[in-house]
Amino acid sequence: MTENLILSGVTRTFGDTTAVDNVTLSIEPGQFVGVIGRSGAGKSTLLRLINRLVDPTAGSISFQGSEVTSLKGKALRAWRRDCAMIFQQFNLVDRLDVLTNVLIGRLAEHGFLSSMAMRFTDEERAMAIQALDRLGLVPQALQRSGTLSGGQQQRVAIAKALVQQPKIMLADEPIASLDPANATLVMDGLKQINTEDGLTVMVNLHTLDTARAYCDRIVAMRDGRVFFDGSARQLTDDVVREIYGLKGLAEFNEAVTSTQARAVVAA
């Protein structure tokens, strides 16, 4: 049985628009995959198809040999727990403290009543603190999430995803609204988890330098299709020009997680 996440002929249409068009991919456990492409290329829809926020019009998605597209009820909830999703806008409850926001990542494990009461075990609290520690956020544990910087909030979102104990981490433009220093911290956090835990990471990115710096494998989409699938080294300037066109390239090629930003963070 394969351990891979396998997409086979996956298509999703919205009216006349084919957002994802016959995509076939096999993602090995522990890969750090960057998905790039122009706005509207189908990157978000691809990630949403994987964790079933969107259902495919055609095709199959399987993980460790089990079909994901037919899951319902409890099995679907278990799948969503296995493939945690991080969004551009963090999806935290601003008025709750950081620790409680992280613990919300455990709610899928609870029954209805204990979820309503937000009752967590000591073990879960320890797990949440440990996740915050990995992302350098223990000092902020009792601070309201709404008072944190965007980069800190995104790292809380990663900690919240971690306590789900997922097998795959999906991140939909996690750094799109962050400054370079914070974007670097968030990407470093994802990379650390990928390296230390062997967690598969699939991340949509708008910036080429980030994809090149962090990803083992880059999948470029164009008009819903996979246009390129290879390593950063194979993603030559000529390929990039074809993916984005000249205008798109100018929009895209701004440095976000720059070496300069790393220097600022390290200082």
Ligand SMILES: Nc1ncnc2c1ncn2[C@@H]1O[C@H](COP(=O)(O)OP(=O)(O)OP(=O)(O)O)[C@@H](O)[C@H]1O
């Ligand atoms: N729920 C929806 N209803 C209608 N059309 C949609 C829906 N979701 C996506 N689309 C369309 O599908 C296409 C792909 O959208 P998608 O958001 O996946 O692209 P993207 O590459 O993530 O773009 P961006 O980088 O701007 O987020 C677009 O034309 C978009 O308008």
